[in-house]
Amino acid sequence: MSHQTGISCNDELKDVFRDCTTEGGIRAVKIAITDETLECSNSVDKLSDSWEADFDDVVGPLLVDKQPCYILLQLQDMNTWLFIVYSPDDSPTRQKMLYAATRSTLKSEFGGGFITDELFGTKKDEVSYAGYQEYLTHKHAPPPLTNAEEELKFLDETEDRTPPGVTTRHQTVQGLAFPITDDAQGALQEFKEGLVNHIEMNVDLEKETIFKVSSSSIGASDLEELISKDRAGYHLFNYAHRHDNEDISSVFFIYSMPGSKIPIKARMLFSSCKSPLIETIEAHFEIKINKRVECDCSDKLTEEFLRNEIHPPTAEARHKFTKPKGPGRRAPARRPKKEVENGE
Known part of the structure; x- marks a missing residue:
């Protein structure tokens, strides 16, 4: 041994x-x-x-x-x-x-x-x-769950199994329809009327509501500074610009999530509330969202980025393929000396 x-x-x-x-x-x-x-x-x-x-x-x-x-x-x-x-x-x-x-x-x-x-x-x-x-x-003990497994577990635990009724708030994998607070509704109405062009909204985890963080009128170059690197948020921004000699207004819905800085429960609630919030903004407040963007703390939301999202640059034309020249003309094969002498 x-x-x-x-x-x-x-x-x-x-x-x-x-x-x-x-x-x-x-x-x-x-x-x-x-x-x-x-x-x-x-x-x-x-x-x-x-x-x-x-x-x-x-x-x-x-x-x-x-x-x-x-x-x-x-x-x-x-x-x-x-x-x-x-x-x-x-x-x-x-x-x-x-x-x-x-x-x-x-x-x-x-x-x-x-x-x-x-x-x-x-x-x-x-x-x-x-x-x-x-x-x-x-x-x-069970092995630690991956982020994906934690999210699936959380969705399963928060799924509402109560029979539907008049007062039932539907909780499904597709989303959680948290109510929007009065101040957030007022800001959305002002956004629709053009009184402000930027709103930040957040989720109150304890009250299970969506509330307004801030609303203002800003330039496209100011947007990046208003998106926090430490907290999640929903941003609505009306990007007014000129393209091809035409004045255009494009509404962005920006979902900001700084990744690992946010607890798993908060990440899941923000993700689940996103789609119902967008549906409410478009259906109830009649605000057409032209572009949806998701970003983390490393993304750069510059004006150039916003413009390229709305007006993607055209791809450069590919160079025409040029067929390479073939080899030079080959010389005729030499006949054996014996064949030449015999006249063949």
């Missing part, structure tokens, strides 16, 4: 291992590395029939400050053992590296089939019964 560090069990430890899996009276075995050899440092018999009750009374006294060690603790029966690796942070670096490199060797010598779980700790409380239970909780 090959060993990563060249360290193997001595004969006494092998006998102890055999007793562990055949006799059943041993609760715990402490293994140490001494003179480049794995040896039994101590063994403790069962104190009771409960491994949970024995855990701290057996393992605790075996731990020594600044000294790494291995401990095998019998759980349910002779075929179920917990493999504990204790490696204090303040122990010598060489010892910590040696114990880490020899871990798989010890497991192989004892018999990997008997080890049902492993516990690693750098502090005594991490290899206590409470520490082991905490480890099991984390081990069996």
Whole structure:
């Protein structure tokens, strides 16, 4: 058998291992590395029939400050053992590296089939019964969700399963129709009448409403400064400009979301409220939205960007493909001298 560090069990430890899996009276075995050899440092018999009750009374006294060690603790029966690796942070670096490199060797010598779980700790409380239970909780917890999985979970949790009625607010994957506050409605009416050309609206997460943050008349060059890099928002902007000798007004709906700076619940609510808000603006306030834009804190909403969104630049004509010239005319093949002499 090959060993990563060249360290193997001595004969006494092998006998102890055999007793562990055949006799059943041993609760715990402490293994140490001494003179480049794995040896039994101590063994403790069962104190009771409960491994949970024995855990701290057996393992605790075996731990020594600044000294790494291995401990095998019998759980349910002779075929179920917990493999504990204790490696204090303040122990010598060489010892910590040696114990880490020899871990798989010890497991192989004892018999990997008997080890049902492993516990690693750098502090005594991490290899206590409470520490082991905490480890099991984390081990069996579901893996962290991706952003997409979090969004699907949130949508599923917020979906309204109440039978439709007069007072029912529909909550579906398509969107949440949060009511628009009076001040936001007033700003939208002023926008329609041309009294202002920019409105910022936001979602009140607690009241579940859409409210006005600000409204004003600005130039296209001022828009980028009004879009926050730290909070999400809905912006309505009327871009008045001249194109091809014609005065044009183009209404932009800008959904600003600074990404990871916003909690997942807020991101989902903003995303879900967007479509119903646009529908309300167009249907109820009769404001035609010409362009919808989504941006994060890295996007540059310059006037050039707005113009190109409304009037995309024409693609440059491709250069006409010129067929390459063929090879020069080849000289006629020379006839063999014999054929020439014979008149052939």
